Structures are given as C-alpha cells and as structure tokens.
Amino acid sequence: MNHKINVILFGIGTIGSALINKILRERKDLILDAKIDIRVPIITNATVAFFEKEGANFSWEANFIQFGVPFKLDDVMLYIMENKLENVVIVDATASTQLAAAYLDFIRNGFNLVSINETLQFLPDSFEKGIRFLAETHKVEYTFVNTMRSKVLAIEELYEAIVEIAEKQRPISIN
Template sequence: MQALRINVVLFGIGSVGSALINQVTESQQFFQEKRNIDLRFPIITNSTLAFFEKEGVKNIWEADFNKLAIPFTITDIIAFVKNKELENVIIVDATESAELVKSYIPLIQNGFNIVAANQSANILHIDFYKDIRRNLKKFDKNFLYETNIRAGIPVLQIISDLYYSGEKITKIRGVFSDSLSYIFNRFSSENVPFSTILNDAEKKGLLKKDFKEEFSGIGIARKLLVLARELGKEIEFLDIKIESLLTKDFEMPNVKSKFLSKAAVLDKDLEITKILQPINHVLRYVAEISIPENRFEVKLVSEPITSAIGQLKETETVFEIYTQSRGNNPIVVHGDNSGKKETTIARGILTDVLKVSEKIKIKEAIWL
C-alpha cells in the first residue's frame, strides 16, 4: 500500500523549526516503512517570507529558502494549497506569534489541521478559545499542542484521557519550570546565596530570554491557564493568583546582566523564608489548580522533602494529578529536561504531527 502523504506547512524556521525538519528528514524512511506515512514540507515560512515547493523539502532546503523565499500572506498559503490540490495538510506553528494565531480559524475553515508549540491560542480570551473549538468540531479538524506545557512528557494527553474517560480530576500541582526547579533545588539543599545560584544558572544556560516572566510567575501561570481550560474551566489569566518571586521594591531590569547584578537584594528575604521552614522541608515554586475550591495559584511553598515535589533534583519538573478515585495518591508525571531544549520541543511537535497523521489515516480507511 502506498504511504499516506502528509503535507506539513511549517511556520517558523528558528532553532525549533529547523530541528523539526532535520528530525523528519532523518526518519523519513522509517515513517514510510513502519507507519506508512510520507511527511513532506511543501511550504516553509519565517515571519515574512515563504518558500513554496511542491515535492517537499530536500537536503538543501536552507539554501533553497534563502534563494527562493518570497513575501506571503495567509491567503497565499491557502491559495497555494488549493491550487496544488494538497491533501492531509497540517499547519505546524513553531513561532511565538500572537498574530499568526489570529489566522487559525480561517485555516481550520479551509481544511487545515494544526499542531502548535505556540501557546497564544490557548491563553487568549475564552471566547476565542471556544470559537476555535467550535470550528474544529464543525470542520472535523485536529488541534494538538502538547508542547504548550512541557516538551518530552505527555501531560496534556494524560489529563485528556482521564477527563474524557469520566475520571474527575480534583487537583493538579507541580513544578513547571526547569530553570526555577534547578534554582530552588540548589537553594534548598546548599548554604549558598540565592543570587549566586542565579548566576550559576545563567552560566549553565538555564535562564531563559523571557526571564522576567519566569521570576514574576507569569510564564508558569500561562501553562496553568492551558491546563485549567483543558479541564473545562472557563477562566481568564487574571483569575490566577500569582505570587511573584520579586519583592515589591525590586524593579526588574529588562537586561539579564543588570538583573543578575541587582539580584543580591533578594537574598535576605529568601534566606529568612528558608530558615523559617519546618524541619525536612524545602522551598519549591509551584503552580496549583484546585477544582473543588475553584482556586488557581502560582506561589512559593515549603514542601516536605519526602514528597514527589520535594525530591526533585537538578532541572527536573513534576506534575501531580489528583483524581476523585485516587484520593490523596496522585498520578505523578516526571519530566527529564536533559538534552537540547529545541530538539526536545521539535520531537514533541513531531509526536503531535504523527498523532494527527494517524487520525487522518483512520478517517481515510473509513472513507474507503
């Protein structure tokens, strides 16, 4: 049987998008032989230019893009797909663009499935969030976004499986940030100033470019919002109570080097917090959803060292999923954040692309 052609339209050729293309190229034969799927990239774009190629990406795609890419609009993308009669089309959004997300609904209406690392579609106003779902249902299309939460571990898949099996999820809590996990794991176990650990984290490449959102709790709150809506909670970002790690009188610089040079002002308060903990407790920066109490929080907590959250090491992350039937014995999902982040995210995107491809295969078989 001939392999099913899947046409991937890739938005974003930064480190993640490029890693995705390389992973598909390296595994192309495997996908064809073992999964009967032929993944192709007829369109590749950056923020302003698009490279259109009917036969998909070859090993010289970067050179082709630099030489042949042209300015484009979403209308151009839709027109090209229709003119070339491309079927089984999956949009991959490997950008951080809020503007691109505004085109999701017309893309769905024109027959495109979507896989997104971009979080924007799931954290904008709830009306937009619901409108996307209405159109997905109406046009029978798929939208997967596992890497919105944590690349490399299927948190959303586990939650979705539990939710749609009728299992009542009562609470989700955990450490969602690998960089803050590293920082508080060390701070809790070593007699070292908080600011010193921050500088060590920067040397290890753990402080993200959006470090302001990380330390203010905003980045983690966005992940919590995605999870809460996945559980059917129609909340907005402002419904989340965020306890920033920064003191009120600490003005957050925009430049990372300036932030690190000023970070010593945080040392005293955090050291006092650590000292005042109960014995055999450690500090962790957690996100928590409590369904019965309708409570959504990001906060610094003192955690027993024997708990799943208290036992974290290095850059590990963890999600505790509590259900009605399991009571106080949560499902614990650990994240191992070793390896290059962009490679892990790309692999997560590819996993979602393959899931959508399998759904398309099943639909094709039913039609036949």
C-alpha cells in the same frame, strides 16, 4: 501506497528548524514502517516563504535562502489550493498573534493545526475553546504543545502530533 501528509510550517526558529530536520531524519523509517509520507511543501519565517518546486532536491535551508520570496497568508492558501494539497497540517512555531488570528480560517478550510505559539496562553480562554469547538465541528485536529517545559520535548511532541494526525487520517484499506 503511502499516505501523504503536507506540513505547512510557519516559523523556522530553533523549534521549527529542529522539527524539519527531525521529519527529514525520520522520513524513510516512517514510510517503511507506517506507510506515512510527511512532506513540507511550504516553510516560512516572518516575512519570507519557500514554496516547494516540482523536481527540486529537498535541502530546505539552501532552498529557503535561494528561493524564498516575500509572502502574505493569502499566498500560502492559494498555493495549497492550486496544488491541491491534501491532508494539510498547519504547524505554528511562531509567537505571532497575527498568525493565531488565522486559525479560524485554517480550520474552516479543513486544515489540521498544531501550535506552539506561546501568545495563545495570553489570549482569553474563550479563544482556544472556540478553536477547539470549530476543529471538532469541522472534523479536523487541533493540538497545542506547551514549550515552557523543554524545547527538546516540544519538538518531539510536535512531531508526534503530526504522526498521530496522519495515522487518524490514513484511509482504511480493505483486503
């Protein structure tokens, strides 16, 4: 049985788009080799979100254009709860301080968080320390990937962070 991970992606710029494409390219091998199934049921840009439809073929760019709807953060949270998504990994590939302000809510709801949000570097150190402390107390993962070095490297690090979270959360099977 495959261990399912639900990635909620905020931001489909260069890095976010490349991350989705990498997940799609690597998906079959990851399922076969590691028994991990990474899904991307929600994809957003700054104003529009695509919420995965049951039975629809996954062509994220076409679906985003055709089925994307204006959204608020509450819509995303409601979708996660109504669809009983488990093993949620929020990926923040934006430069939004507004989204960064929601990190506390994400973590309190038990969601893992991977971020490349460069605005975090300009917030007080206490912000990230608070996020790390809260993540630790809620037993979820928090990873910040610095994109200053290379966008290609950032995509790899984001993907690896998601896979690492999946591996840590995988139920232990007793034979």
